[in-house]
Amino acid sequence: MTTEASLRFVLYLGVMCALAWPLGAYLANVAERKDSGPARWLAPLERVLYRVAGVDATREMTWREYAFALLGLQFVGVLALYALQRMQTHLPLASEQLAAPAPDLAFDSAISFVTNTNWQSYGGESTYSHLVQALGFGVQNFVSAATGLAVFFALARGFRRTSASTLGNFWVDVVRATVHVLLPLSIVFSLALVSQGVVMTLAPSASVELLDPTVDAQGAPASTQTIALGPVASQVAIKQLGTNGGGFFNANSAHPLENPTPLSNFIEWLAILLLPVACCAGFGRLVADRRQGKALFAAMFVIFVPLAVLTIHAEQSGNPRLTALGADQVASADQSGGNLEGKEVRFGAFESALWASATTAASNGSVNALHDSFMPLGGLGPLALMQLGEVVFGGVGSGVYGMVLFALVAVFLAGLMVGRTPEYLGKKIERFEVQMASLGVLAPCFVVLLGTALAVSFEAGRAAIQDPGVHGFSEVLYAFSSAGNNNGSAFAGLGANVPFYNVVLGLAMLVARYAVIVPVLAIAGSLAAKKSVPPSAGTLPTHGSLFVVLLVGVVVLVGALTFLPALAIGPLVEQLQLGAGGGA
Amino acid sequence: MSSQLLIAMRLLGSLSLLCGVGYPALVLGAAELAFPERARGSLIESNGRCVGSELVGQPFDDPQWFASRPSATAAQPYDARASSGSNLGPTSPALASAVAERIAHWRGVAGSDAAVPVDLVTTSASGLDPHVTPAAAFVQVPRVAAARGLDRARVRDLVERCIEERTFGILGERRVNVLRLNLALDELR
Numbered sequence: 001m002t003t004e005a006s007l008r009f010v011l012y013l014g015v016m017c018a019l020a021w022p023l024g025a026y027l028a029n030v031a032e033r034k035d036s037g038p039a040r041w042l043a044p045l046e047r048v049l050y051r052v053a054g055v056d057a058t059r060e061m062t063w064r065e066y067a068f069a070l071l072g073l074q075f076v077g078v079l080a081l082y083a084l085q086r087m088q089t090h091l092p093l094a095s096e097q098l099a100a101p102a103p104d105l106a107f108d109s110a111i112s113f114v115t116n117t118n119w120q121s122y123g124g125e126s127t128y129s130h131l132v133q134a135l136g137f138g139v140q141n142f143v144s145a146a147t148g149l150a151v152f153f154a155l156a157r158g159f160r161r162t163s164a165s166t167l168g169n170f171w172v173d174v175v176r177a178t179v180h181v182l183l184p185l186s187i188v189f190s191l192a193l194v195s196q197g198v199v200m201t202l203a204p205s206a207s208v209e210l211l212d213p214t215v216d217a218q219g220a221p222a223s224t225q226t227i228a229l230g231p232v233a234s235q236v237a238i239k240q241l242g243t244n245g246g247g248f249f250n251a252n253s254a255h256p257l258e259n260p261t262p263l264s265n266f267i268e269w270l271a272i273l274l275l276p277v278a279c280c281a282g283f284g285r286l287v288a289d290r291r292q293g294k295a296l297f298a299a300m301f302v303i304f305v306p307l308a309v310l311t312i313h314a315e316q317s318g319n320p321r322l323t324a325l326g327a328d329q330v331a332s333a334d335q336s337g338g339n340l341e342g343k344e345v346r347f348g349a350f351e352s353a354l355w356a357s358a359t360t361a362a363s364n365g366s367v368n369a370l371h372d373s374f375m376p377l378g379g380l381g382p383l384a385l386m387q388l389g390e391v392v393f394g395g396v397g398s399g400v401y402g403m404v405l406f407a408l409v410a411v412f413l414a415g416l417m418v419g420r421t422p423e424y425l426g427k428k429i430e431r432f433e434v435q436m437a438s439l440g441v442l443a444p445c446f447v448v449l450l451g452t453a454l455a456v457s458f459e460a461g462r463a464a465i466q467d468p469g470v471h472g473f474s475e476v477l478y479a480f481s482s483a484g485n486n487n488g489s490a491f492a493g494l495g496a497n498v499p500f501y502n503v504v505l506g507l508a509m510l511v512a513r514y515a516v517i518v519p520v521l522a523i524a525g526s527l528a529a530k531k532s533v534p535p536s537a538g539t540l541p542t543h544g545s546l547f548v549v550l551l552v553g554v555v556v557l558v559g560a561l562t563f564l565p566a567l568a569i570g571p572l573v574e575q576l577q578l579g580a581g582g583g584a
Numbered sequence: 585m586s587s588q589l590l591i592a593m594r595l596l597g598s599l600s601l602l603c604g605v606g607y608p609a610l611v612l613g614a615a616e617l618a619f620p621e622r623a624r625g626s627l628i629e630s631n632g633r634c635v636g637s638e639l640v641g642q643p644f645d646d647p648q649w650f651a652s653r654p655s656a657t658a659a660q661p662y663d664a665r666a667s668s669g670s671n672l673g674p675t676s677p678a679l680a681s682a683v684a685e686r687i688a689h690w691r692g693v694a695g696s697d698a699a700v701p702v703d704l705v706t707t708s709a710s711g712l713d714p715h716v717t718p719a720a721a722f723v724q725v726p727r728v729a730a731a732r733g734l735d736r737a738r739v740r741d742l743v744e745r746c747i748e749e750r751t752f753g754i755l756g757e758r759r760v761n762v763l764r765l766n767l768a769l770d771e772l773r
Contacts, residue, residue, distance in 0.1 A: 327705050370670075493671035
């Protein structure tokens with residue numbers, strides 16, 4: 001990277017960390033039900049929600065009760081969202097020529113938003129009414145992110161409590177995460193976005209007269225442009241903050257009415273990483289040892305930076321095939337240069353690649369450029385960040401609880417080396433915890449590889465591929481890496497709105513979410529019941545650089561052993577073809 | 585267990601009201617008060633009619649206008665009812681042939697073997713990109729000046745004045761809003 005690019009890189013990450021770290025302290029207060037200052041003004045709203053829903057806020061839940069309550073809310077959420085989509089033509093605000101989505105699409109979209117994935121096999125502005133977007137997808141943007149925070153709170157309590165049988169109350173955690181964290185932040189961010197030009201209106205569209213009339217695909221003259229509008233800003237704010245990622249428009253945050261300016265881009269980018277990073281700081285406070293949060297963050301940061309730099313470098317270097325044809329991709333005072341296919345001029349290669357890295361490191365999945373058109377190594381970065389299990393910052397709450405699973409595996413490995421029972425945060429890590437951690441770590445890997453293998457083995461899976469050659473394989477691998485880790489971004493050339501992909505990816509998203517959440521809660525329950533052991537001379541300190549190196553090693557090793565063969569068939573071979581000038 | 589499901593239903597209902605109705609309504613009201621033009625799509629009026637959104641690109645083919653980037657939207661170029669990019673991969677033969685065709689077009693216009701600015705021969709992610717790079721605008725100056733019978737230096741000067749700089753000197757990229765440039769062009773005569 002150039003000095004100027006490095007400076008921007010440092011600025012982006014620096015501002016984000018400076019805002020996220022203090023927010024972590026606030027998150028810890030929300031988890032511990034300590035409200036001070038303005039946060040107390042929200043207490044009445046919280047009480048209303050408890051009363052309406054019939055929640056006894058003083059009741060504690062065992063890990064099983066907690067898990068059942070969680071799954072119950074997800075189950076009801078999927079049903080409601082499915083019904084809302086299917087009935088959209090009979091409901092208000094469906095003024096455009098919209099049809100009811102097909103059952104397989106409604107199934108896929110319902111699971112996608114409830115699991116915080118926000119994989120979209122549809123184009124928003126041409127498929128769903130404003131009502132479904134706000135009351136269906138918008139609500140699950142909040143609830144799914146709040147669910148992630150709740151599990152994170154419960155896990156932290158598992159470490160903190162001793163000889164306890166309970167983990168808190170799921171309903172209270174969800175309500176507090178929504179009312180105290182997600183809603184206030186979303187209001188502030190959405191107004192900032194409107195100031196930049198992100199639209200916020202109930203008008204379905206605006207019609208304008210073209211200065212220079214054009215012809216449509218059928219060759220008929222077209223003298224007007226119809227611009228789809230909607231209540232976009234409120235949706236975009238929570239989509240970014242809640243690591244959801246589901247765009248209001250098909251082009252997501254590349255659409256000029258969803259992300260119009262460099263400043264809106266900066267704000268939306270900040271919102272991707274803000275809460276996942278705040279969760280690291282919050283974790284340290286919740287387990288009463290802030291160094292532990294810093295260690296988790298350090299491990300994530302060490303993995304993030306090289307992959308982000310790789311992606312930025314690949315995109316800024318441009319496409320040698322286009323240079324050979326006569327395109328000028330060299331950066332100069334008058335153009336930003338680089339690979340601009342599938343990118344917007346206002347963002348250029350740098351900000352597109354930096355966004356791609358952040359959105360796949362966090363399990364956000366929103367895009368401001370088309371990942372499918374990235375250079376082979378530019379696409380490898382985002383692919384790898386998802387395949388590492390969405391623990392490099394990861395989702396809201398889910399990034400930290402996912403990383404803790406890796407930390408348990410890491411202390412277990414260290415324990416094997418010296419022949420002692422491993423400990424983490426003062427709790428003995430025994431057989432049950434290691435089994436559950438392995439399950440949570442391996443389930444997404446299994447889903448990604450099995451799904452990819454299935455899809456390329458059946459005609460129904462191969463028929464949706466757009467690009468010929470190895471890039472076509474990358475499209476499928478990307479789809480399952482995304483759904484199988486609840487990310488939601490895509491190599492969107494894949495025509496995924498067909499029953500095969502809608503059903504298989506829907507199931508992949510379910511497994512990826514709950515085959516991690518349930519083991520995490522089981523571990524939390526088991527840890528809460530244990531006594532705390534004071535550290536001894538034989539305890540591996542888990543806040544030092546030695547542990548960070550070990551943790552990074554475990555994450556990278558699991559990812560590399562699982563996915564290198566698949567990456568070799570996809571982006572790595574494509575890169576070699578590009579270098580050799582060979583055909584696709 | 586059934587009592588928990590009942591709570592789930594009631595909680596989802598009340599959160600739907602709060603986050604799916606109350607929250608968008610609050611943002612809608614505040615946006616309408618604070619930034620009404622922006623909230624409605626940053627539409628531009630010219631001679632009493634709505635000629636476009638400042639933020640949404642339009643197709644320009646006639647040589648008297650500065651051209652926008654190629655658009656991959658399906659029904660018509662710059663179709664703002666259904667945003668979309670090409671999604672073509674870097675080694676795609678379809679991408680190579682499309683770019684070769686566009687380069688031939690611009691070399692025909694500019695009459696040279698010079699390299700063509702990459703944004704002018706590639707499609708954007710949204711298919712609605714309102715901008716081109718300054719380099720892509722400068723390349724078009726002779727063509728527009730000739731079609732309008734204007735002095736090249738005046739047209740080039742206009743492009744210079746239409747360049748939007750990076751925000752705070754560091755965010756985003758230098759660019760030219762094609763619709764704004766073309767509207768300004770009409771006022772040159």
